[in-house]
Amino acid sequence: MTEKIISSKGIYNEFPRKGRNNPAPAATHYCPGCGHGILHKLIGEALADLGLQDKTVTISPVGCAVFAYYYFDTGNIQVAHGRAPAVATGVSRATDKIVIAYQGDGDLASIGLNETLQAANRGEKIAVFFVNNTVYGMTGGQMAPTTLIGEKTVTCPDGRDPLTQGYPLHLCELIASLQAPVFVERVALSDSKNIRNARRAVRKALEVQRDGKGYTFVEVLSPCPTNLGQSAVANNDFINEQMIREYPLGNFRDRTEEAEPVVRPDSDFTRESLDTLFELDSIPPSIPHDDAADTETQVKIAGFGGQGVLSLGIMLTEAAQAASKQVSWYPSYGPEQRGGTSNCSVIISKQAIGSPVVYNPDLLVAMNRPSFERFKNDVKPGGIIMYDAQIGDVELPPGVKGVAVPAQDLAEQAGSSRAANTIMFGVMLELGITRLPEAAFARALEANFAKKPKLIPLNLKILEFARQWVKNNVR
Amino acid sequence: MATKLIKGNTAVVIGALYAGSDCFFGYPITPASEILHEASRFYPPLGRKFLQAESEEASINMCYGAAAAGHRVFTASSGPGISLMQEGVSYLAGAELPTVIVDIMRAGPGLGNIGPEQSDYNQVVKGGGHGNYKNIVLAPNSVQEMCDYTMLAFELAFKWRTPVYVLADGVLGQMIEPFTFPEKAIAPVIDKTWAVNGNAETRQNLVTSIFLDFAQLEEFNNRLQVKYADIERTETRCEQQNTDDADIILVAYGISSRIAKTAMDNARRQGLKVGLFRPQTLFPFPKKQINALADKNVTFIAVEMSNGQLADDLRLAISCRRPVELVNRLGGNLVTLDQVMNKIKAVAGK
Known part of the structure; x- marks a missing residue:
């Protein structure tokens, strides 16, 4: 009798990636009786039959299938422990090709459970093949999340006790509780009937991928005679008699008919599209400005969150930018913005700006009492503090000029209770502290309210109102 | 020359887009979150891929996937998130994959606070994860450089097939300065000699960091050190x-x-x-x-x-x-x- 070896489809005939000087180039690295070989064969065959090898990237996990790339005749990526669904997501989003994440129970159900559930919940276009053999294989037979109650492993030598080690995790059931997955099924490799069913499920999962319909999850109950300390035959009996009782076979989700292909757009790399996106054609020309002075103006603006402190700073920055000045804006950021006090630094200069943080301002704008008290002593000798008159009587540091602006009242008189910052902006303009041209202030208001153009005329009016107030009230 | 006022974190995203990045994966963290926000705003209108990941581990591994496929991918985070990414960065270095990582440093250790610090220096400059690897680390000091160095980071990442960091801090991320937009936009080409792109030309390619044979792994490690010496000779700025x-x-x-x-x-x-x-x-x-x-x-x-x-x-x-x-x-x-x-x-x- 002559021996006939039928070569596998979708799988390399020899495995040179096993290493140099390999004495058995056609032997796998798997133990005798292991289920991985059967599942590899089923997947490879389906890929070949469906003509998908040129379009497929297979992801090898950490675990016994860490070397899956020795075998699958597709593109191959080996990844970190438990991260296959995340890597698969990256490959899928980038390429829109077919992606297989092949994982064991420690990898998928323990260290990688978050990635597993999140990828499933997003309905990523990936085929997950999950080998459940109730035990860690590669690392030497430790307890897995899928270890049965009472089952002995290296790390539960007296058998898994649910009081200390919890209960077996049911992955198909977990995945099927999510809305996005298209196909979820549990199969087994324990006898020829079960293998035929597994073959069908593997194919179906890959057909869903071929059609770009979304996430598929096939859990495969698989033998591990080495780590379970059983013969191959006994291990199959263990699957049929004990595992299936805990992990019933069957389909948990099948939306293959109704699911629509998920279409991803092509990336646009043209300069024109980028320039349009950033509205580069609508940048106004800079405002001519003949300020010969070579001085730097440092401004600190502070107040309660919601008083427009940060946007007043940005308006000032816009005005300086419009006049082609060097300028920087730096906010206090984070929780301070939410409810508490907030402040920002603006530096306007002819030279390149060093530190963007203002410690000793030429101008302090204090919208409330705490801000006034906190920063008043930092103001440079000869500097100015503009503060809201509502804060009442103040004590000014020696050599510092104070301007009490009834900003909130003026804003309300001018037609907007939320425009105290625009009032301050107008006072700044009229006092000439920043030496920026008038047109730059108007430009800044337009830029600031570009998204709410209806507010531009009102704020221009408020700006003018503030200037009049200065003319009438400030000597 | 188009000049606008731009925030440091936004400039990073602008740089990435003009550099031909078509994938961004990230997770929220102050003071880097605006990079995530701006990517979500600007990637999809161009058909480019944005995804908010479930964690920093997932972000960096999504980057690993897109990078393995030869695409220009980046992520951004801050101290605690960078700590979580270190496993993935080690794998990127081991698999010689190009990825750009932007670190907007905040104060640590532990949760620390969200103020600016430069305390990720060691974990970024010295490698950070396990193994004998280094990352190219670019250190901008202005909003303009946040963009320019991000563009440079992509160039170097692909030139040397290595992770490249843009190491900035909370101030640079949050500040606004006048900013000149890039002169050219890059339309990247997939390198079929190593990428695993799900097509016939790249079907026989393999991305892995495994070398079971001690001699081979030593050889690979030595090759990495030669690469770092070459980088030192040519890329110092x-x-x-x-x-x-x-x-x-x-x-x-x-x-x-x-x-x-x-x-x-x-x-x-x-x-x-x-x-x-x-x-x-x-x-x-x-x-x-x-x-x-x-x-x-x-x-x-x-x-x-x-x-x-x-x-x-x-x-x-x-x-x-x-x-x-x-x-x-x-x-x-x-x-x-x-x-x-x-x-x-x-x-x-x-």
Whole structure:
């Protein structure tokens, strides 16, 4: 009798990636009786039959299938422990090709459970093949999340006790509780009937991928005679008699008919599209400005969150930018913005700006009492503090000029209770502290309210109102 | 030249887009979140891929996937998130995959706070994860450079097939400055010699970091070290101001270099011969350039928002040939001008 070896489809005939000087180039690295070989064969065959090898990237996990790339005749990526669904997501989003994440129970159900559930919940276009053999294989037979109650492993030598080690995790059931997955099924490799069913499920999962319909999850109950300390035959009996009782076979989700292909757009790399996106054609020309002075103006603006402190700073920055000045804006950021006090630094200069943080301002704008008290002593000798008159009587540091602006009242008189910052902006303009041209202030208001153009005329009016107030009230 | 006011974090995204990045994966964290926000705003209208990942581990592994496929991918985070990414960065280095990682540093350790610090220096510049690898680390100090260095990061990542960091801090991420948009937009081409792109040409390609054979892994490690030596020889960048005649040289990167610049200008006005040395690449550290300065009788002052992490590297680079003083702040505080001036005066004996 002559021996006939039928070569596998979708799988390399020899495995040179096993290493140099390999004495058995056609032997796998798997133990005798292991289920991985059967599942590899089923997947490879389906890929070949469906003509998908040129379009497929297979992801090898950490675990016994860490070397899956020795075998699958597709593109191959080996990844970190438990991260296959995340890597698969990256490959899928980038390429829109077919992606297989092949994982064991420690990898998928323990260290990688978050990635597993999140990828499933997003309905990523990936085929997950999950080998459940109730035990860690590669690392030497430790307890897995899928270890049965009472089952002995290296790390539960007296058998898994649910009081200390919890209960077996049911992955198909977990995945099927999510809305996005298209196909979820549990199969087994324990006898020829079960293998035929597994073959069908593997194919179906890959057909869903071929059609770009979304996430598929096939859990495969698989033998591990080495780590379970059983013969191959006994291990199959263990699957049929004990595992299936805990992990019933069957389909948990099948939306293959109704699911629509998920279409991803092509990336646009043209300069024109980028320039349009950033509205580069609508940048106004800079405002001519003949300020010969070579001085730097440092401004600190502070107040309660919601008083427009940060946007007043940005308006000032816009005005300086419009006049082609060097300028920087730096906010206090984070929780301070939410409810508490907030402040920002603006530096306007002819030279390149060093530190963007203002410690000793030429101008302090204090919208409330705490801000006034906190920063008043930092103001440079000869500097100015503009503060809201509502804060009442103040004590000014020696050599510092104070301007009490009834900003909130003026804003309300001018037609907007939320425009105290625009009032301050107008006072700044009229006092000439920043030496920026008038047109730059108007430009800044337009830029600031570009998204709410209806507010531009009102704020221009408020700006003018503030200037009049200065003319009438400030000597 | 189109110039606009732009926030540092936004400039990063602009740089990535003009550099041809078509994938962004990230997870929220202050003070880097605007990068995530801006990517979500600007990637999809161009058909480019944006995804908010479930964690930083997932972000960096999504990057690993897109990078393995040969695409220009990036992520951004801050200290605690960068710590979580270290496993993935080690795999990127081991698999020689190009990925750009932007770190907007905040104050640690642990949850620390969201103020600016430069305390990720060691975990970013020295590798950070397991194994004998290094990352190219670019250190911008302005909004413009946040964009320009992000573009450069993509170029270097693909040139050397290695992870490249843009190492910035909370101030650079949050500040706004006038910004000139890039002159050209890159339409990237997938390198079919190594990428696994799900097509016939790349079907036989393999991305892995496994070398079971000890001799082979040693050979690979040695090859990595040769690569890092080549990077050191060709990619080192630094900026020097007034170092020619300086007795005192401030050494600083990122936002601290802006403060140091102001201090240098002040000191010069007071007649003190102070210069500024700014490494723009932290790995490779500009050893040759700093050693040329150390040949003279100078004192170095490291200005940093970390516990001497930069000062240590500086001492190492010059083999402790010259005194290296440290001016620093921790906990989310910036180094102040006064602090630097006082140290300069103390060193100058004034």
